[in-house]
Amino acid sequence: MTLFLRRVLLAVVAAAVACQALITEEELAEKAAQGLRLIDFEEGVEPVWMTEDEKLELIRSDKNFFDVTETYDPLEGESFTLFRAGQVAYSPPSRRADVTPLIAKISLSNMQGYLANLTNFHNRYYRSATGAAASVWIRDTVQQIATSYPTSRATVSLFAHSFVQSSIIAKIPGKNPAAPIVVLGAHMDSINSRDTSGRAPGADDDGSGSVNLLEAFRVLVTSGFQPEGPVEFHWYAGEEAGLLGSQAIARDYKSRNVELKGMLQLDMTAYVRPGSTEVISLMPDFTNSNLTSFIGALVDNYSRLNWAINNPCGYACSDHASWDRQGYPAALPFEGTYPSNSNGVIHSASDTITVSGFSWDHTLEYTKLAVAYAYELGFQ
Numbered sequence: 001m002t003l004f005l006r007r008v009l010l011a012v013v014a015a016a017v018a019c020q021a022l023i024t025e026e027e028l029a030e031k032a033a034q035g036l037r038l039i040d041f042e043e044g045v046e047p048v049w050m051t052e053d054e055k056l057e058l059i060r061s062d063k064n065f066f067d068v069t070e071t072y073d074p075l076e077g078e079s080f081t082l083f084r085a086g087q088v089a090y091s092p093p094s095r096r097a098d099v100t101p102l103i104a105k106i107s108l109s110n111m112q113g114y115l116a117n118l119t120n121f122h123n124r125y126y127r128s129a130t131g132a133a134a135s136v137w138i139r140d141t142v143q144q145i146a147t148s149y150p151t152s153r154a155t156v157s158l159f160a161h162s163f164v165q166s167s168i169i170a171k172i173p174g175k176n177p178a179a180p181i182v183v184l185g186a187h188m189d190s191i192n193s194r195d196t197s198g199r200a201p202g203a204d205d206d207g208s209g210s211v212n213l214l215e216a217f218r219v220l221v222t223s224g225f226q227p228e229g230p231v232e233f234h235w236y237a238g239e240e241a242g243l244l245g246s247q248a249i250a251r252d253y254k255s256r257n258v259e260l261k262g263m264l265q266l267d268m269t270a271y272v273r274p275g276s277t278e279v280i281s282l283m284p285d286f287t288n289s290n291l292t293s294f295i296g297a298l299v300d301n302y303s304r305l306n307w308a309i310n311n312p313c314g315y316a317c318s319d320h321a322s323w324d325r326q327g328y329p330a331a332l333p334f335e336g337t338y339p340s341n342s343n344g345v346i347h348s349a350s351d352t353i354t355v356s357g358f359s360w361d362h363t364l365e366y367t368k369l370a371v372a373y374a375y376e377l378g379f380q
C-alpha cells in the first residue's frame, strides 16, 4: 500500500470512529431499557456498553470504572463532562485548642457498635433488600443523634436512586448558609463479587469509612459544633457498581452550582498489613494536591500516625473520583500503601473484623481526621 493510500484509509477510519463517538439520547434509552450498562474506563474516552454479567466480571477482576448509564449526557459526550478541579487554597490548621478536646470525645466502643450493626446485614448490596435496610439504618442512626441535640439543627435525608438503596446526606448548617460547603464521604454498600446475593459484611470496605463518619458526626453534633459554612456527611449507595450514588449527587450539586470547599472520601481505613509500618496514605491521583497537603497537615497536627503519598489508585477507584470529575477538590486518605498493603479480602464473605491486620486503633485515626477536617475547614 502506498503511503498516500494508507493516509486516506486512516483518515476514513478516524472519521467513522468520530461519527460513532457520541452516544445519542435514543441509543442511551434503548440500550438502557435492554438492561445494558454504559461503562467508562478512561478519561476522555467514550464509554462502552456491557451486560450486567460483564460488569460483574470487571468487579471480580478489580477493574475500576464509572457506570455512567444514568449520568451520561448525550449533549456533552464524554470529553465535555470532565472538568479538572479549579484552583483552591487552604489555610494551615489553626484550631488545635478547639479540635483536641473534640477528638478526645471519640468513642471506639461506639464505632464498634456501629460496625457491628452494619456488618450484621447479610450484605449491603445496592440492589438487595438488606442493602436498602442498611441505608435506612444509617438514616435512623443519624436522625437519632440529630434529634437528641436539636440545637445543632442538623438534618438528614435520603437521596433516592433508580435502585432500592438510597444514599444518605446529613447536614450541619453553617452560620453563613451561603458559604461553600464541606463534604465528608464514605460508601455504605458492600458486595460479594462471586455471588451478589451472598454474604458481604464489608467491615473494611467500606464499613470502616462509614463508621468514621458516623462517629465524627456524633462527636461534632453533640459538642455543639456550629461551623461558619455548612458541613455535610454523605454515605453513598452503589459505589461498588461504578460509583452510582456519588456520581448522581456530584452531578446534582454541580448542576445547582453548589460550591464546595473540599470533599474528603474515607474508603477502607481499618487494615494494616501485618509486618508493615502503619501510615495514612494519601492518594495522589484524581485528587486536589492542595487539599491533599491540607489533609497531611491535619495528620501532623491531630494523628499519632505519619502520612505518605500513596501510589496512584487509578481511574474511578472510589467516590472522590465522582467529585473530581465534576471539578470539585477531593482527597482520599487510605489505610496503607496501595495496592501492596491494602486489604486483600474485600468484596467477599471474609471482609470481617477478625481478619489478621484489621485494626481498631488504625481506623480510629481516620475518625480523628474526619473531626479535624470538618472543624478546621468548617471555619475556613
Ligand SMILES: *[C@@H]1O[C@H](CO)[C@@H](O)[C@H](O)[C@H]1NC(C)=O
Pocket (backbone or CB within 6 Å): 085, 086, 087, 088, 089, 090, 288, 289, 290
Ligand atoms: C494551590 O494553591 C496555590 C496557592 O497557594 C494556587 O496557586 C494553586 O493554583 C493551587 N493549586 C490547585 C491545584 O488548586
Ligand SMILES: *[C@@H]1O[C@H](CO)[C@@H](O)[C@H](O)[C@H]1NC(C)=O
Pocket (backbone or CB within 6 Å): 112, 113, 114, 116, 117, 120, 141
Ligand atoms: C448497634 O448500634 C447501637 C448504637 O447505635 C448499639 O447500641 C448497638 O449495640 C449496636 N448493635 C449491635 C448488634 O452491636
Ligand SMILES: *[C@@H]1O[C@H](CO)[C@@H](O)[C@H](O)[C@H]1NC(C)=O
Pocket (backbone or CB within 6 Å): 092, 093, 297, 298, 300, 301
Ligand atoms: C500543624 O500544622 C501546621 C500547618 O501545616 C504546621 O505548621 C505545624 O507544624 C503542625 N503542628 C504539628 C504539631 O505538627
Ligand SMILES: [Zn+2]
Pocket (backbone or CB within 6 Å): 187, 205, 206, 239, 267, 268, 318
Ligand atoms: Zn470501597
